[in-house]
Amino acid sequence: MSRADPATAVAAERGPAPLWTLGLLRSELLTTLRRLRALVLLGVLAAVPVLIGVVVKVRARGGGSSGAAGPAFLGQVTDNGLFLVCTALAATLPFFLPMAVGVVAGDAIAGEADVGTLRYLLVAPAGRTRLLLVKYATVVVFCLLATLVVAASALLTGVLLFPVGELMTISGTTISFTDGLLRALLVVLVVAASLIGIASLGLFVSTLTNSGIAAMATTVGLVVTAQILDQFPQLHAVRPYLFSHYWLSFADLMRDPVYWPDLVHGLGLQVLYAAVFGSAAWARFSTKDINT
Amino acid sequence: MGPVRPGAVDGVIATRGLTKRYRGGQLAVDGLDLTVPAGSVFGFLGPNGSGKTTTIRMLMGLVEPTSGTARVLGLPMPRAARTVLPQVGALIEGPALYGHLSGRDNLLRLDAADPTADPRTRRARVAAALERVGLAAAAGKRAKAYSLGMKQRLGLAAALLRPRRLLVLDEPTNGLDPQGMREIRTLIRELAADGTTVFLSSHLLDEIEQLCTHLAVMARGRLLAQGATADLAAGARDRLVVTTPDPVEAARVLKEQGAADVTADGDRVTGEPPARDLAEVNAALVAAGVRVRGFTLRRASLEDSFVALTGEGFDVAR
Ligand SMILES: Nc1ncnc2c1ncn2[C@@H]1O[C@H](COP(=O)(O)OP(=O)(O)O)[C@@H](O)[C@H]1O
Ligand SMILES: [Mg+2]
Numbered sequence: 001m002s003r004a005d006p007a008t009a010v011a012a013e014r015g016p017a018p019l020w021t022l023g024l025l026r027s028e029l030l031t032t033l034r035r036l037r038a039l040v041l042l043g044v045l046a047a048v049p050v051l052i053g054v055v056v057k058v059r060a061r062g063g064g065s066s067g068a069a070g071p072a073f074l075g076q077v078t079d080n081g082l083f084l085v086c087t088a089l090a091a092t093l094p095f096f097l098p099m100a101v102g103v104v105a106g107d108a109i110a111g112e113a114d115v116g117t118l119r120y121l122l123v124a125p126a127g128r129t130r131l132l133l134v135k136y137a138t139v140v141v142f143c144l145l146a147t148l149v150v151a152a153s154a155l156l157t158g159v160l161l162f163p164v165g166e167l168m169t170i171s172g173t174t175i176s177f178t179d180g181l182l183r184a185l186l187v188v189l190v191v192a193a194s195l196i197g198i199a200s201l202g203l204f205v206s207t208l209t210n211s212g213i214a215a216m217a218t219t220v221g222l223v224v225t226a227q228i229l230d231q232f233p234q235l236h237a238v239r240p241y242l243f244s245h246y247w248l249s250f251a252d253l254m255r256d257p258v259y260w261p262d263l264v265h266g267l268g269l270q271v272l273y274a275a276v277f278g279s280a281a282w283a284r285f286s287t288k289d290i291n292t
Numbered sequence: 293m294g295p296v297r298p299g300a301v302d303g304v305i306a307t308r309g310l311t312k313r314y315r316g317g318q319l320a321v322d323g324l325d326l327t328v329p330a331g332s333v334f335g336f337l338g339p340n341g342s343g344k345t346t347t348i349r350m351l352m353g354l355v356e357p358t359s360g361t362a363r364v365l366g367l368p369m370p371r372a373a374r375t376v377l378p379q380v381g382a383l384i385e386g387p388a389l390y391g392h393l394s395g396r397d398n399l400l401r402l403d404a405a406d407p408t409a410d411p412r413t414r415r416a417r418v419a420a421a422l423e424r425v426g427l428a429a430a431a432g433k434r435a436k437a438y439s440l441g442m443k444q445r446l447g448l449a450a451a452l453l454r455p456r457r458l459l460v461l462d463e464p465t466n467g468l469d470p471q472g473m474r475e476i477r478t479l480i481r482e483l484a485a486d487g488t489t490v491f492l493s494s495h496l497l498d499e500i501e502q503l504c505t506h507l508a509v510m511a512r513g514r515l516l517a518q519g520a521t522a523d524l525a526a527g528a529r530d531r532l533v534v535t536t537p538d539p540v541e542a543a544r545v546l547k548e549q550g551a552a553d554v555t556a557d558g559d560r561v562t563g564e565p566p567a568r569d570l571a572e573v574n575a576a577l578v579a580a581g582v583r584v585r586g587f588t589l590r591r592a593s594l595e596d597s598f599v600a601l602t603g604e605g606f607d608v609a610r
Contacts, residue, residue, distance in 0.1 A: 023411050027404040035392055116388025120450060123352045123384070124405035125377035131405075290354040 021130060028138045032104060038142075041100040042149050048096060049088035049154035053077070056084075057161045072251050080167040081158025082177070085184045086254060088154035089147070089191050093247050094227060097146055101195045102219035104142045105202025108135040109285065111212030113292045128286045132203075136278065139203055143195040144188075151188045169256040183253055190250045194266055197243030197273035198223060204281040210292045240265070243273050303327035304458050304489045305334075305351060309360035312346050320346040322513040323360065328491055328506070333484045335500035335521070336493040338510030344493040345385050347510075348462050352382055365457060378408045381451025382460040386467070387443040391436030395427055395446050398435055402450045409454060421449040425479065441472035448479060459483060460491045465499060477503060501525075501594045517597075525594050532565040534577065535586030542582045549573045565589060 032038055052071075060078045071090040076083040089097075109132075112118040121131060158164065167180045175183070202219035209215050226244045229235055239245055246266025252259040305328035312321040321343040328334045338344050349355040351362050353370030362369045364376050389398050399418040403409050409417075422431045425445040430438065438446065444464060451459055461480065465473040480503055484490050494500050500507055501521065508518035517524060532551060536542045539556040543563075546554050550566030551573070566573065574587050 021407060023404040023414075024407075027401045030397075031390060031393065031401060115390075116385070117390060119349075119352075119354055119384055120382075120388055120402055120447075121405045122354060123377055123380070123382045124402050125353075125373050125407075126405035127374060127407065130407065287356070289356060290349070 021134065024126065024130070025134050025137055028134050029141060032108075032138055032142065033145075037107070038104060041103060042146065045092060045096055045100060045146055045149045046153040048092050049084060049150060050157050052088055052091060053084055053154070053157035053161050072248065073254075076168070077158065078162060080180075081160075081162030081164045082155070082167055082180050082184060084154040084158035084162070085151050086187060086251065088150050089187060089250065090248060092150050093191060093194075093250075094244075095223065097150065097191070098195060098198045098223040098244070099220050100146050101139070101143050101199050102202050102223055103216045105139045105199045106206050106215035106217075106219035107212045108139060108203055109206040110209050110215035111206075113210040113290070114212040116292050118292065119290050122290060129282065132207075132282055132285050135206075136200075136203060136281075139199045140196060143199055144192040147188050147192040147195070151184065155184070170251065170254050171256045173256040175256065187250050187253050190253060190263060190267070191247075193270055194247050194250070196270045200274045200277035200281070201243065204277040204284070207281045207284040207288065241269070243269065245269070303363075304330050304332075305362070305364055305491060307347075307351075307360060307362045310347065310350060310357055310362055311359045312343075312350060312355060313358045319513055321350070321357075324513075324515050326508055326515065326518065328489065330489055331487060332506040333480070333490045333492065333504045335504030335507035336491060336510065337495070337497065337500045337507055338493075339495050341512075342495075342510040343513040344495075344510060345462055346513075348382075348384055348460055348491075348493060351460065352377070352380070352384065354384075374407075378406055378454065379457045380460060381453070381456040381458070382462075383444075383447045383451055383464050384460070384462045386463070387447030389435040389438070389443055389446060391434065393435060394432050395435055395438065395442075395449075396422065396431040398446060399450055399453060403453050406454070417453055421452045424452055425449045426475070441468050441475070444468060444472070444476065445479075448476070452483075456488055458489045458491065462493045463495065464492070465494070465496070473499075497595055521594070524597050529564050531562050531590045532570070532573075533586070533588050533590050534561045534582075534584060535559055536561065536577075536582055536584055538582045541580060542577060542584075545577050545580045545582060546573070549576055559585070562590075 052074075056074065056077050071087050073083045073086040073090060077087055109118065112121065122128065126134075165177055166174050167177065168174050198219070201222055202215070205218050205222075206215045209218075223244070226242045230239055230242050230245055232239075246262050246269060249262035249266050252263055305326060307324050307326045310321060310324040310326070311319075313319050324343075324347060326347075336344055336347070346355065350357050351364055351369060353373040356370070364372075365379060367376050369376060389395075390401065393401065396418060399421060400414060403414050403418060404411070419428070419431075422428045425448050427442060427445055427449060430442060435443065435446065444467075448461075448464065451461070464480070465476050468476065477499070480490060480492065484503075492500070492503060504521050506519065507521050507524065509516040532546070534542050534546065537559055539559060539561050542561045543554050543556045546561060546563050549572075550568065551563035552566075554561065554563035570587075570589065574584065577584055577587075
């Protein structure tokens, strides 16, 4: 364009400042976390460790045999409250955590399409790729936040209800409490990362429909389906590719030394899901007609 | 003369053969050639379902045209969306808000979505936009508690977050009570007075007639006419209306007096007035024994242009 135009010139000269995208990310995080839905989900996640802690405490006092069944590490909780972090994550990982992530991811695009705010973001203009990236980043942050909420609530409950101190690894060795805390932090990071697969899947589903409810229900349905399929030994060819297959391998971080193979497989699988469904979501969203 | 603005050369909006066929096969917009002059208040008139919103969605890069091209502010859409859209404020098919956020936070979010909007001036610009639409007092209230009129005004405030060269307003008074309609129309007049080009879609003839300097008429996805409002209204002739219990005789006399296109409907006889003093026409009627109850000249309205244009009334209820 050789014709000069004052307004265009100003916009072009200053140009979109890349850092200003952080403003949109911040806005996206606040908008997501201020929804009642997100707060309720986080509240439930915070309540689960408290519930487990209280039950274990009551049964221990009653002299019942703790740890006969139930989530991993349940038996160790009475010895060391720090294990409640692992117990609570093992208890929430099959359903509550992925459900929370599935709801937020499924709602990300479809929910905005549903109420029509998507068209206003796009004419702002948020930019389709930029908006999708911001949505993706927000869902990933939510994965970490949800995991942290479970872990923090479990740590607090564990410290209040049970003795803490040096702890015994699954391998039978003893590590210091600080070392234990560091491992717990590593567990949180691994668990959060292991939710990225379902988060990517949810975001892709979210680009397919204009109904927030449908996208959320589909994503949560996928969580349940993957767990069921993972029960069938006959499906051994497929199972290693289910996003939930290596979820509980975070327990290997509590071995001494850490047992890495399943952890590495699990994280690699999440990267694969992120790449495949992230690209699919982009391909879909960048060409989609926005009719709502 | 200032520097040449691209929009001024070939229209702030210019479409060529713009067509949209939806997946279901519905042809929503059919070969649209639209030119919106800079500085105009351009009425985009058509009954519900005539393709107005679909056209606007294509102009704003929300919907991909099946064929044809659209240029906004001289640049091709949707390719130049990143350059064009920061200079365009839009209200499309009613407001859409985050119900759980306050009016102010809704605007802060939309402004953050614009990568060219300066975050340092964001709060001040949001406050000014809220003030402008009269929502300053309700800025902290959750948007879901807003009335429809307030939601509509918040939508307008979003369009006013930055100085814009073009405002695209899709049925901005839809669903409002008469008071709300008046408020919105006053606001549009003020904005237009500032020199902003306003592209206003509506299914209300009188709204367009009140506000717009130019207009285009849509029906079933096709453009029937476009031009200056005055020119289009002038396309229709005034009509002479005689009310009488003797319609047959009256019609005969009127034809005799040179009136064209005379039609009788019950006790009303109408025709194009002849090019002579109407007092003489009236005298001739009386002299012929026609009992005249009423003798009026009805000024041509835009509606008459439509009847002339489309061969049917512009009745949105149907
Ligand atoms: N997403 C869609 N899918 C299929 N048909 C649509 C869609 N949106 C609109 N239409 C149809 O396209 C035509 C034009 O609609 P629209 O552009 O909304 O008209 P207007 O805004 O003038 O009322 C209508 O017949 C409508 O039913
Ligand atoms: Mg419409």
